[in-house]
Amino acid sequence: MKEIMVKLPDGSSKPLEEGASVMDLARAIGAGLARTSVAGRINGELVDVSTVLHDGDTVEIITEKNPEALDIIRHSTSHLMAQAVKILFPEAKVTIGPSVENGFYYDFDVESPFSPDDLEKIEAKMRELAKAGLPVSREVLSKEEALSLFRDMGEGYKVELIEELDVDSVSLYRQGDFIDLCRGPHLPSTSFCKAFKLTSIAGAYWRGDENRKMLQRIYGTAFADKKALEEYLARLEEAKRRDHRKIGRELDLFSFSDEVGAGLVIWHPKGAMLRTILEDFERKEHLKRGYDIVMGPQILKKELWQRSGHYENYRENMYFTEVDGQSYGIKPMNCLSHMMIYKSQLRSYRDLPLRFFELGTVHRHERAGVLHGLLRVRGFTQDDAHILCTPEQLDAEIKGVISFVNDVMAIFGFEYEMELSTSPDKSIGTDEDWERATKALHAALVDSGRPFDINEGDGAFYGPKIDIKLRDALDRKWQCATIQCDFTLPERFDLTYVAADGERKRPVMLHRVILGAIERFIGVLIEHYAGNFPLWLSPVQGLILTVTDNQVPYAQSIFDQLRQTGIRVQHDFRNEKLGFKIREAQLQKVPYMFVIGDKEVETQTVTPRYRDGSNLPAMKVTELIDFLEEEVKRFK
C-alpha cells in the first residue's frame, strides 16, 4: 500500500495510507479526536471528515470545540429538522435551511402552517433521529441526475435551485431516507446533534421576494453541548429583562396608545427629560463642529415634494393634508427646507462647506407589521444635517462626520458596525460622480482605522452611503448613523455656487445623522444600559429620602439647594419605612439616594447611597454638588 504525507497546522507531517480520510487522520492522531471531529480543513477549505486526503495536503481537524464547528453543527441540525418534518409531514416541500447568526432555520412549503404543538412533535422526532445516529453521507451527482432525482421526488424548489446553478455536478447529503441538495460540509452522523431547540415559527417569502409564495420558516438553535445551549437560553432570558419596551414602562419613560395610533410615541416626564438631555448634548456637539442650527416647517406644499422626487418615489410612506384646495405633504425627511435655505441667496465657494443641522421631526407611514417599540416608529426626530460643499471638500467632510460618530459612540460606550453600500443597478448620476463619492467614503472608512463591510449594490439610487449599526439586547442590528452622498437634490433644485473662476458650479451634498432617530437611539440606549443610565443621562439623578417626618425641613432645604444648581433631584418624604423607599428608588434605577436621618440633621450632612448598594461617607451639600458635577464630567 502506498503512503502519503500530510501536513498538520503545527508544521509537523503525518504519514497515512493512500485513500485515508480526515477521519482516518483523526484516528491516527488519537487522543479521542475521532469522537469529537466534526469536519476537516484541507488546504484552507472546510470539508467532511469522510473526505479523502492527498499527498502534500495541509490538514486541520475541526472538533466540536472549534468556532467553525458551530456553523456546521447548526447547518446539520437544520437538515435533521427537515428530515423530521418530511417524516411527520410527507407532503411538505423542502426549500433552503442555512445556519444563521444565533442558530438556523429551514423554510418549508406546507398546506397549513405549523402550530406550536407541531414544533414539539418535530423536536421530539429530531431527538429520536439524533439518538439513532444515522450516518450522513455525501454523494456527487451530475446536474441532470440531480434534476431528475428531485423532479421524481416532487421537490420543485430544489429543482429551481439546481437549474440556476452554473455547474456540471452538485453534491447531495443523505441521512436515512432523507436526501438534500447541499454544498456541505456536514457532521458525520446525526448523533453529533446533541444540543438543539426549536425556537419559533414564522412566515418568510420564497427567495426573500414578497411577490412570491410565503413559506413556513422554523427557527431553531444548536450548540456543541447542552451547557452551551443552556447558557444561550439564559442569555435570551436576560435580554428580555433588558427589553426597552419593558424598562420604558417600568421607569415610566414613554408609552404608546392605540387611541393615539400605532408607532406614535408619547413621552412621559422622565422620558422627555432623557430626550431633552440628548438633544441639548447634540446641539452643543454640532455647534462645536461648525454646524448651523436651522429649522423648517412640518408641512410643505405637495409641489415641492414633486420637484424633489419624493412624491414619485416615497408617496406611499407619506402623510398628506389638504386645506383650501392646496395639498401639503407632512415631511418624511428634512432635506427640503435645507435646500431652500441654500437657495435663499447666491452662494460663493467661500461660503462652503455649509452644514445645516436640524433636530427634525418626521412622519413616515411605515407598514403596520414593521413597527417595533421605539426602534421602528411612524413619527420620529432625526439629528439630521445636510452638508453642502465643493467636490474638493468632500473627503474632509466625510472624515469629519466619521470622527464625529466615533466621538459620540465612545461617550456611550457603543460597539458598532460600519458598512459601505455601493452603486445599485438602478441609479442616477454619472459614473464619475459615483466613483468619486464611493472613493471618498471608502478612503474615510480606511482612514478611521476600523473594520467595515462592503455591500455591493446596496446604495441608495441617488448615491453611495455608509451605514453604522448598533445592536439591541437580542443582538438584532439597527441602523443608527448614516452618511449618504446625494447627486439628485442639488440637481433637481439647481443648487449652485460661484467658483473662484467665476463659473457657476454644482455643490456636492451629504445627508447624515449621528444618532439616527432619537427614538431608536434611546431604545437601543435603554437596552445597552439596561435602564441604568450614567449620571449625566439620568432623568432623575438623585432622590432625597427621609427616615422619619422629623427630618423633612432639613431635607427640603437640601432639595432646594440641589435644585438651584441644576441637579435633577426629587424627594420622597412619605411616611414609609426607609427600606421601602430605597426599594422603590432602586427599582426606578435612580443613581443616587440621599438618606437623611437625625444623624445628618445633627451634622448638617447628607449620606449618598449609590444604586449598586454602596454607601459614601456623609458629606456637606457643597461637597456633594462638587462630587456630582465631577461624575457628570467624567462620563460625558
Next chain:
RNA sequence: GCCACCUUAGCUCAGAUGGUAGAGCAAUUGAUUCGUAAUCAAUAGGUCGCCGGUUCGAUUCCGGCAGGUGGCUCCA
C-alpha cells in the same frame, strides 16, 4: 403589507368544555414615625380590545377591525 400567535383591573397573571370573573403588586383611606430592596388593615377598581354573527344566553364559538409579539419584505 404578508405569515403565525396574542389581547381578562394601572402592572404581572389566574379562570370557566357558552350561564357576565379572581390573585398579587400599584391606587385610595386609616393606623404606624420605623436607618439602607416590600409595616399592618380596610376600601375601591373590570360592558374580559372594538364591531358584527350564531345562540334563550357570548368574555368564552365564528367573522371583521384595532393594537401587540416573533419573523418576512421594507427601513432611521
